[in-house]
Amino acid sequence: MFLKYFGSRFSHFLLFKRTSHSGISLATRISELVNRTTPQTIYSYTPKPIVKIGSWSISAVFLLYSLTFADWSFESTKTILEENAETGEKEKPVKSGQLEKDHPFKIILSKWFYDPVTQYYLYSIGVGVLSVIPIIISLGALYLPSRMVTGIKFNPTNNMINITTLYKRQHNLNIRDCILKGKLYTGKGSQGCDDNGSFAVFLIDDNKYQISNNIKKKKRWWSKMFILSRSGTFIYDDCRILDVITSRQDILKEAERLSSTTINDNEGIDLAKQQKQNEQPNLRKLKMEHQNIDKIKSALFKK
Known part of the structure; x- marks a missing residue:
């Protein structure tokens, strides 16, 4: 019963x-x-605690990857270009009589492009762009959890709402x-x-x-x-x-x-x-x- x-x-x-x-x-x-x-x-x-821990971990991993990749790429690029400048392997092969046929502007551009200093800066720009992508992901991993709302209070007297985010802001x-x-x-x-x-x-x-x-x-x-x-x-x-x-x-x-x-x-x-x-x-x-x-x-x- x-x-x-x-x-x-x-x-x-x-x-x-x-x-x-x-x-x-x-x-x-x-x-x-x-x-x-x-x-x-x-x-x-x-x-859950995994939200904070996970976001910090992802951010740290991508930040370290970006710094490591940038350091290795810059050093490798510098070493390769220095070796090419000494041995002359990166010089553009020119056939007999080709310089006379080419436009003067093309000759100047070719010399500028194959200059070791120019190639170093061009390679550096490419490495910098590739290094920025992991940094953006690292910052995004910290930004998105920081915008998570943990509380909303509504004040009927002044039509205002108070929003509290994950880090108590x-x-x-x-x-x-x-x-x-x-x-x-x-x-x-x-x-x-x-x-x-x-x-x-x-x-x-x-x-x-x-x-x-x-x-x-x-x-x-x-x-x-x-x-x-x-x-x-x-x-x-x-x-x-x-x-x-x-x-x-x-x-x-x-x-x-x-x-x-x-x-x-x-x-x-x-x-x-x-x-x-x-x-x-x-x-x-x-x-x-x-x-x-x-x-x-x-x-x-x-x-």
Whole structure:
């Protein structure tokens, strides 16, 4: 009897966890969030230690490879060209009477190209370009993890969000300047953001200027991109909240569908279809929720 009761309660708890986000409309959740007076954490993510260790390791490997390759290439090039200059092996073979037939400019160019000093500089430029490629990869291995977002706090009183990146750096942005690049809401998974084709989306700061010490400065392009992992935790376990806050217009236009669609769990159970089999959707209620979202969004931007 006890096991039967405990099993039924546990099953009910699992069902509640899967459908708890659909018990309250999206407009109600947004209204509750906007009316609060303290900053609210709407996204959090704790990356695994392998992210830091892996990025540092990759960066160190490519940096050492670049320096080693550059040193070996410059020394080898210098040695070969010095030997060729002494033995004269790199001199261009000229047939009898060919110099008289060639254009004077061609003769000058040929002498310049086969000059040992010129060849040394040309080879050095090629080696330098090849050495820069591993350095770029090394810097990229450090840059991308540094833009990973570990937390987002939304302040309803001033429409600002505070973004915390992997190395504890803080960035304050206005929600009007935030643009999500990529489709966050997919309707799959416990939070509605699972996607087999991507593991993250990009949050772009569209504001070109920043104010530092009462001085207006232009933002650098590498400081305007943030990476949001789909494995993070969203407020109310619903990624649509972040979509609405960052002004995703396609989400607002589909508010009727989003307010009536439940998020599938990891096992692929379509709870929305089960609900539609039990009851008919109320179109009038959906329209009212759509209007409420528009009103809340407009009031949010007027603050």
